[in-house]
Amino acid sequence: MSGANLFGICGAALVGLGLYGLITNPEPLRKILAFNLLGTGVFLIFGLISRRAAAAGFPGDPVPQAMVITAIVVAFAATALAVALVLRLLEQTGRATLGADNPVSEIGNP
Amino acid sequence: MKRMEFALDLFTVFTLSAGALFFLAGTVGLIRFPDPLTRLHALTKVDNVGLGLVVVGLIPQADGWGAAFKLVVVWLLVQLSGAIVTQLIAGAIREWGPSA
Amino acid sequence: MSSWFFADAGLVLLVLAIGASTIFARKAFDAAIAFVVYGLLLAIAWVRLSAIDVALTEAAIGGGMTGTLLLGAVARLRSAEPDNIRLGLPVRLATGFCCALVAAGLAGTLLLLPEAIPTLAPAAMENLVHTGLGNPVAGVLFAYRALDTLLEKVVLLLALLGVWSLAPNNAWNGIPGLRLYERPNSTLTFLAQILPPVGIVVGIYMCWVGANAPGGAFQGGTILAAMWLLVIIARLENAPSTGQLWLRIGLVLGPAVFLAAGLAGLVSANGFLAYPPGYAKPFIVTIEFALTISIAVVLAMLAAGPSKQVQQE
Numbered sequence: 001m002s003g004a005n006l007f008g009i010c011g012a013a014l015v016g017l018g019l020y021g022l023i024t025n026p027e028p029l030r031k032i033l034a035f036n037l038l039g040t041g042v043f044l045i046f047g048l049i050s051r052r053a054a055a056a057g058f059p060g061d062p063v064p065q066a067m068v069i070t071a072i073v074v075a076f077a078a079t080a081l082a083v084a085l086v087l088r089l090l091e092q093t094g095r096a097t098l099g100a101d102n103p104v105s106e107i108g109n110p
Numbered sequence: 111m112k113r114m115e116f117a118l119d120l121f122t123v124f125t126l127s128a129g130a131l132f133f134l135a136g137t138v139g140l141i142r143f144p145d146p147l148t149r150l151h152a153l154t155k156v157d158n159v160g161l162g163l164v165v166v167g168l169i170p171q172a173d174g175w176g177a178a179f180k181l182v183v184v185w186l187l188v189q190l191s192g193a194i195v196t197q198l199i200a201g202a203i204r205e206w207g208p209s210a
Numbered sequence: 211m212s213s214w215f216f217a218d219a220g221l222v223l224l225v226l227a228i229g230a231s232t233i234f235a236r237k238a239f240d241a242a243i244a245f246v247v248y249g250l251l252l253a254i255a256w257v258r259l260s261a262i263d264v265a266l267t268e269a270a271i272g273g274g275m276t277g278t279l280l281l282g283a284v285a286r287l288r289s290a291e292p293d294n295i296r297l298g299l300p301v302r303l304a305t306g307f308c309c310a311l312v313a314a315g316l317a318g319t320l321l322l323l324p325e326a327i328p329t330l331a332p333a334a335m336e337n338l339v340h341t342g343l344g345n346p347v348a349g350v351l352f353a354y355r356a357l358d359t360l361l362e363k364v365v366l367l368l369a370l371l372g373v374w375s376l377a378p379n380n381a382w383n384g385i386p387g388l389r390l391y392e393r394p395n396s397t398l399t400f401l402a403q404i405l406p407p408v409g410i411v412v413g414i415y416m417c418w419v420g421a422n423a424p425g426g427a428f429q430g431g432t433i434l435a436a437m438w439l440l441v442i443i444a445r446l447e448n449a450p451s452t453g454q455l456w457l458r459i460g461l462v463l464g465p466a467v468f469l470a471a472g473l474a475g476l477v478s479a480n481g482f483l484a485y486p487p488g489y490a491k492p493f494i495v496t497i498e499f500a501l502t503i504s505i506a507v508v509l510a511m512l513a514a515g516p517s518k519q520v521q522q523e
Contacts, residue, residue, distance in 0.1 A: 002215075003214055003215060003218035003258060004259060005320070005321065006215075006218050006219060006222050007218070007222065007255055007258070007259055008317070008320040008321075009222070009317045009320065009321075010222040010225055010226060010255070011316075011320075012313045012314075012316035012317035012320060013226055013229075013313050013317070014225070014226070014229050015312065015313055015316055016309040016310055016312055016313025016314075016316075017226075017229050017230060017233055017309070017313075018229075018233075019309045019312060020233065020305055020306055020309040021232070021233035023305050023309075024297050024301075024302050024305055025233070026296065026297070027238070029238055029280070029283055029284065029287060030233075030238065030241060032280075033232055033233075033241055033242070033245055033280065034232075034233055036245065036272075036276065037229055037232060037233065037245075037248075040248075040249075040252055040268075040272065043264075043268075044252075044255065044259075045316070045320065047255075047256060047259040047261055047264070048259070048320060049323075049327070050259070050261060051259050051260060051261075052323060052325075052327050053327050053328070053329035053330070053331060054260075054329070054331060058331040058332070058335060058346075059260035060259070060260045060261055060331070061329045061330055061331045061334075062330075062331065062334050062346035062347045062349070062350045063330045063334065063350050063354075063355070065261045065263060065264050065347050065350075066347050066350035066351045066355060066358075067358075068261070068264050068267075069263060069264055069267045069347070069351065069426075069428060070351075070358055070359065070362045072264070072267050072268060072271050072272050073267070073271060073362060073366065073428055074362060074365055074366075075272075076271045076272070076275055076276055076279075076509075076512070077365060077366050077368075077369035077370075077512065078369065079276055079279060079280075080279055080369060080373060080512040080513065081369045081372045081373055083279050083280065083282075083283045084372070084373040084376050084515055084516055085376065086283060086287075087283060087286055087287075087515070088376045088516070090286065090287060090290055094290065094291065095290055095291050096287045096290040096291075097290075097291075187405075187408070190401070190404065190405070191401070191405070194397050194398065194400065194401040197397040198396070198397055198398060201396070201397070
């Protein structure tokens with residue numbers, strides 16, 4: 001197993017972690033963090049593909065690398081917009097959560 | 111010239127190991143020290159001496175004086191920003207107490 | 211197994227541990243700090259994957275700018291009411307199991323990929339001489355897939371429009387509510403006087419050298435944006451009000467020059483965003499220069515947020 005494969009597996013594990021955090025964390029800011037983790041995991045998978053696609057003599061395929069650069073910038077733009085929305089929610093309602101008006105103490109516990 | 115290269119490689123290995131030791135000491139200090147101020151103290155050792163040893167060890171391996179100069183500039187910038195941030199955090203601790 | 215394998219394995223374990231601490235941290239502040247560390251470790255991982263341009267972009271935008279945004283948000287959210295909702299343990303276990311299945315499926319698919327996969331690297335390198343560039347990633351970004359880069363710049367502008375539209379009605383065209391450092395003459399002022407000259411040189415150099423070596427407009431523009439934010443936060447300059455003409459011209463300059471070069475390609479070469487043979491390098495350098503300015507302005511304004519105060523005349 002080469003180093004690049006290791007990073008691909010790392011990317012897959014980060015996708016799983018990010019999905020878990022996105023679903024189970026109730027606060028929007030933590031969801032944004034988990035979403036970023038999910039995104040960077042997918043980028044690492046692209047990195048594996050780029051390294052695998054290295055033909056004779058070249059260190060990597062530049063097309064996936066350029067796509068990842070574009071994706072990192074767009075992910076930052078999306079994060080900035082999401083954070084601005086969360087802060088506006090805070091200003092309007094005084095809360096930074098999407099919970100119901102009567103917060104339930106635990107969901108899903110019988 | 112082979113002996114010279116071997117001696118330089120040995121030098122690199124020793125200084126990098128010493129730098130890594132400082133990094134380890136600083137990290138242990140960061141985790142185990144009780145107070146934010148003492149933790150800051152541990153971190154500055156990493157910044158100055160640890161990174162300095164790593165940079166000194168990498169200079170023989172750099173290709174050309176330009177790359178070696180860039181390594182030293184990196185070390186100076188890290189020291190500058192590390193020192194400023196340490197001052198700011200210490201000021202915040204003095205004003206608001208250790209729970210800041 | 212070479213010794214690089216153990217270094218890579220150690221790095222992967224670190225990245226996963228810090229990623230887990232981002233998800234499972236109790237306080238939002240710890241999670242944000244862990245995310246910044248995670249971004250920097252990922253930059254090292256990208257270097258190991260021989261993608262240096264991506265490593266620079268990840269360290270600058272993924273670690274630095276996103277970290278700034280998140281730490282600012284965490285500071286403001288400290289005054290919010292805490293949440294009382296927590297998912298119960300059975301739901302969390304089931305979710306964890308499904309996410310582990312997804313991750314395992316992805317990892318299995320990746321390991322089953324054939325060793326020789328179709329690659330565009332030889333084609334990219336062969337045609338690079340026509341563009342006059344030495345960096346294949348810059349060639350992809352500005353010559354082969356220039357339309358993607360143009361549209362990505364427009365996406366940045368649209369995100370900024372979205373952020374600005376969240377301003378209250380009476381603060382439209384006002385000054386962004388970026389939190390400034392409280393004490394006017396402090397150590398931060400010293401840093402904001404010493405670092406920006408170095409940072410500006412490094413940023414312009416990174417944009418210039420991106421034609422032949424790892425670097426480029428995005429990385430250089432991010433450093434310029436960071437220097438501008440540092441100067442504003444240290445109170446050496448006021449945050450610009452969002453209605454000012456020079457700000458808006460700076461924002462639009464990059465995409466406008468890019469679009470103009472593309473339309474000029476319709477006339478002088480054989481298609482939109484095609485460069486006339488022999489003149490590709492000057493076109494690309496001009497586009498990159500305008501793009502760096504625009505990227506610096508747009509990233510700084512995205513980090514500054516929507517306007518809060520009315521413009522003081």
